[in-house]
Amino acid sequence: MTYNSPYTKDDFLRDDRGPHIWCPQCGIRPSIQCFAGALAQTGIDRDKIVVVSGIGCAGRIAGYMYCDSFHATHGRAIPFATGVKLANPDLTVVVFSGDGDLFAIGGNHFIHATRRNIDISVFCINNGVYGMTGGQSAPTTHMGAWTATSPYGNCEPPFNLPHLAESCGAVYVARWTPAYTDELTQSMREAIQTRGFSFVEIVTPCPTNYVRYNPTVNTGSKEHTRIDHSADVHSLQYSCEAQLVVGTFVRRQRPVFEVQQNNRTQT
Amino acid sequence: MTQKETTFRIAGIGGQGIVLAGYILGNAATIYEKKYALFTRQYGPEARGANCYSSVIVSDQPILYPIICSPSIYICMSKKAFDADNACTVTPETIICTDKNVDISVCSARRYSVAADLEARHIGSRVVANMVMLGYVTALTGLIRKESMIESIHSAVEQQYLPLNLAAFNRGFSLYTSEL
Amino acid sequence: MVDPSVMTGEHFWMGNIACAEGAISAGCRFFAGYPITPATEIAEQMARRLPQIKGVYIQMEDEIASMAAVLGASWAGRKSMTATSGPGLSLMLENIGLGIMTETPCVIVNVQRGSPSTGLPTLVGQADMMQARWGAHGDYEIIAYAPSSAQECFDLTVLAFYMSEKYRVPVFILSDGFVGYMTEKVVVPPAESIPQFNRQKPNVSREKYLPHHLADNEVPPMAVFGDGYCVHATGLTHDDRGYPDTTEQAQDILIKRLIGKIRLNIDDITRYEATYLDDAAMVVVSYGITSRVCAKAVELARSQGIAVGHLRIISVWPFPDHLFRWSFPDVKHWIVPEINMGQIVREVQRAVCGQGTVTPVSHAGGDVIRAEKILSVLKELCK
Numbered sequence: 097m098t099y100n101s102p103y104t105k106d107d108f109l110r111d112d113r114g115p116h117i118w119c120p121q122c123g124i125r126p127s128i129q130c131f132a133g134a135l136a137q138t139g140i141d142r143d144k145i146v147v148v149s150g151i152g153c154a155g156r157i158a159g160y161m162y163c164d165s166f167h168a169t170h171g172r173a174i175p176f177a178t179g180v181k182l183a184n185p186d187l188t189v190v191v192f193s194g195d196g197d198l199f200a201i202g203g204n205h206f207i208h209a210t211r212r213n214i215d216i217s218v219f220c221i222n223n224g225v226y227g228m229t230g231g232q233s234a235p236t237t238h239m240g241a242w243t244a245t246s247p248y249g250n251c252e253p254p255f256n257l258p259h260l261a262e263s264c265g266a267v268y269v270a271r272w273t274p275a276y277t278d279e280l281t282q283s284m285r286e287a288i289q290t291r292g293f294s295f296v297e298i299v300t301p302c303p304t305n306y307v308r309y310n311p312t313v314n315t316g317s318k319e320h321t322r323i324d325h326s327a328d329v330h331s332l333q334y335s336c337e338a339q340l341v342v343g344t345f346v347r348r349q350r351p352v353f354e355v356q357q358n359n360r361t362q363t
Numbered sequence: 364m365t366q367k368e369t370t371f372r373i374a375g376i377g378g379q380g381i382v383l384a385g386y387i388l389g390n391a392a393t394i395y396e397k398k399y400a401l402f403t404r405q406y407g408p409e410a411r412g413a414n415c416y417s418s419v420i421v422s423d424q425p426i427l428y429p430i431i432c433s434p435s436i437y438i439c440m441s442k443k444a445f446d447a448d449n450a451c452t453v454t455p456e457t458i459i460c461t462d463k464n465v466d467i468s469v470c471s472a473r474r475y476s477v478a479a480d481l482e483a484r485h486i487g488s489r490v491v492a493n494m495v496m497l498g499y500v501t502a503l504t505g506l507i508r509k510e511s512m513i514e515s516i517h518s519a520v521e522q523q524y525l526p527l528n529l530a531a532f533n534r535g536f537s538l539y540t541s542e543l
Numbered sequence: 544m545v546d547p548s549v550m551t552g553e554h555f556w557m558g559n560i561a562c563a564e565g566a567i568s569a570g571c572r573f574f575a576g577y578p579i580t581p582a583t584e585i586a587e588q589m590a591r592r593l594p595q596i597k598g599v600y601i602q603m604e605d606e607i608a609s610m611a612a613v614l615g616a617s618w619a620g621r622k623s624m625t626a627t628s629g630p631g632l633s634l635m636l637e638n639i640g641l642g643i644m645t646e647t648p649c650v651i652v653n654v655q656r657g658s659p660s661t662g663l664p665t666l667v668g669q670a671d672m673m674q675a676r677w678g679a680h681g682d683y684e685i686i687a688y689a690p691s692s693a694q695e696c697f698d699l700t701v702l703a704f705y706m707s708e709k710y711r712v713p714v715f716i717l718s719d720g721f722v723g724y725m726t727e728k729v730v731v732p733p734a735e736s737i738p739q740f741n742r743q744k745p746n747v748s749r750e751k752y753l754p755h756h757l758a759d760n761e762v763p764p765m766a767v768f769g770d771g772y773c774v775h776a777t778g779l780t781h782d783d784r785g786y787p788d789t790t791e792q793a794q795d796i797l798i799k800r801l802i803g804k805i806r807l808n809i810d811d812i813t814r815y816e817a818t819y820l821d822d823a824a825m826v827v828v829s830y831g832i833t834s835r836v837c838a839k840a841v842e843l844a845r846s847q848g849i850a851v852g853h854l855r856i857i858s859v860w861p862f863p864d865h866l867f868r869w870s871f872p873d874v875k876h877w878i879v880p881e882i883n884m885g886q887i888v889r890e891v892q893r894a895v896c897g898q899g900t901v902t903p904v905s906h907a908g909g910d911v912i913r914a915e916k917i918l919s920v921l922k923e924l925c926k
Contacts, residue, residue: 143771159775175608179615180768182599183573183922187769208604278553278607361594389557393728402726428839429725
């Protein structure tokens with residue numbers, strides 16, 4: 097597939113910021129490559145793209161993107177992005193952050209931005225733990241997994257993120273792993289081009305602070321995953337043992353916040 | 364400083380339009396009389412039923428001090444609120460206007476009993492008893508012209524409720540003038 | 544051309560409405576907030592007014608989100624504001640710190656109520672003075688103005704936007720539950736005579752632009768999102784490109800500049816009003832609603848032959864130390880009434896530096912201090 101775009105993916109990566117901070121096997125770096133590729137494919141004017149991140153390993157993504165970017169406080173990337181988008185609807189706004197940032201400390205903002213259908217895309221690196229602080233349990237840590245703060249095995253059930261996004265009203269919901277380079281790139285492009293709140297989960301367990309202590313965790317390789325676009329998000333499995341289902345689960349239309357607001361203001 | 368200030372205290376319970384009455388009075392003085400007015404309000408977290416107070420200071424000069432201790436005119440729409448008012452005290456000089464239904468134990472030679480609640484019911488709704496009282500006090504004090512008060516009511520009350528409120532105000536005004 | 548957003552003329556407004564209209568007159572076109580007594584009327588007025596003038600209003604899920612959205616809107620190029628009271632401000636503080644670190648112009652109105660915690664939701668307090676100064680973690684300088692009338696709610700909100708745009712810093716309006724609801728005459732001047740400052744834009748190419756470089760007046764020009772400068776801003780300590788640089792050296796340069804841009808311009812930021820200072824050996828220091836009471840107390844004292852002056856501090860932060868040290872060296876007694884158990888009085892003590900006595904007049908909150916109480920303190924000091 098070819099795209100009529102003035103950009104290549106390298107145009108979206110800052111070349112004056114190397115070396116990056118991530119570990120060698122980390123899924124963030126390939127995910128950024130997919131992201132930069134997706135941005136290039138859209139052909140959207142680079143000067144009109146804004147990437148916002150929160151705090152953590154994935155929170156550093158914004159700083160490596162060559163476009164307008166902001167590194168917000170922990171958990172607050174989505175409300176910051178909401179302000180950006182509403183203040184200037186001509187901008188394409190992407191939040192790229194981690195599972196702890198978006199769904200623990202920032203969970204409330206996620207459900208409300210989704211409910212409002214703010215026209216932004218949220219991409220979540222789900223690595224299963226708080227990686228940057230040394231591997232503490234997160235709302236996405238598998239049941240029974242060992243982490244620095246669940247030394248007897250994690251006793252909390254994790255979020256099913258696609259289901260959460262779908263039930264709050266997201267118009268585009270997908271889950272991939274970095275093993276699916278082309279699919280992830282395409283999904284990110286679709287999410288960016290979708291009008292309304294779109295969500296892509298990228299499952300890529302932290303190699304240094306999670307998989308090392310939990311060797312049975314499903315790392316998202318193609319042999320341990322299966323594509324099923326028609327899977328019911330309600331029953332998506334997310335455990336150490338089960339095969340991980342990936343795909344684009346939700347595509348639908350819903351009026352975005354600005355349109356709803358403008359319609360009521362003008363009458 | 365010898366500035367002449369006229370001070371109003373309006374006491375009632377939430378839902379009686381105590382705050383609206385205070386606003387209309389201050390707004391009339393400020394915008395339509397080109398005087399100075401300062402309006403404050405005191406109430407609790409309850410939207411209905413609790414004690415509620417408005418204070419309005421009217422002067423020909425800018426008003427410095429925002430507090431009323433002993434009002435020139437005390438408008439009492441509720442005994443409960445009057446009895447609980449520990450911010451203001453009435454003096455022998457205070458003009459007291461009470462609703463006829465309200466029985467407060469204060470002696471003043473300058474006490475007026477106004478059938479605000481009764482007249483409001485006749486007009487159509489108890490909720491405009493505050494306007495009957497405002498009309499009465501406007502006529503009684505002569506501080507603010509009737510026309511200014513009516514303009515202020517126009518600017519403060521929603522269109523659909525205007526006829527009711529204006530009728531109540533006019534009724535209150537003529538209640539006083541007919542007593543003369 | 545007449546600006547339809549400016550309601551030129553005379554109005555009978557409560558302080559909260561005057562704050563909202565002051566913001567709109569200053570060019571504010573984005574408001575994000577969360578309902579809280581006694582500040583809600585500001586949000587309600589913005590919700591009515593902003594859609595009429597191509598502005599954006601959004602009620603967020605909490606005050607944390609509100610402050611984040613305000614920063615986002617400012618980075619997207621709009622003059623932005625939020626309004627809250629103590630409990631909400633406590634939630635906003637982390638993002639206010641982010642606004643300081645990323646040099647984001649915005650205005651925060653705190654309509655103070657009795658506190659701590661839920662305190663006295665409908666009643667006045669002045670106990671968040673130090674929270675405004677030091678509430679976000681870390682070292683910084685902030686700007687705060689304290690209005691004492693509905694007119695000042697309008698005027699100082701206009702000024703707050705002016706200073707926030709000029710110095711690229713969040714600016715506080717430290718109002719209170721009394722001023723917020725106090726309804727008085729407010730004169731809105733014609734649009735052309737309302738002072739406006741719009742943040743400076745860079746005049747160099749993208750390649751040469753350094754978003755956090757030391758400019759002549761210590762405030763770097765600001766390219767916003769969509770301007771084509773590919774800016775990066777972060778709450779991490781950063782270099783002059785805006786890139787993270789978590790070293791002692793970068794910290795030294797950045798923090799000294801963030802603090803310096805306020806401290807070095809204190810004369811431009813400071814507002815105060817001095818009455819009867821010429822012959823006074825005794826001076827009442829006041830701010831916010833307490834100024835109205837102090838003015839009355841000073842008039843009463845003067846009428847009784849007591850030579851007392853009145854220094855009304857309008858810009859509470861940065862604290863105008865220089866007034867106490869240099870402007871009024873002959874004052875022997877400073878009296879500081881405030882609706883808290885002693886906050887600004889400590890600043891006065893520090894600024895006076897032993898050159899006179901400093902006497903607090905404290906009130907725990909719930910009502911204004913009575914003029915008679917201040918008068919009795921003045922009489923006592925005369926003995």
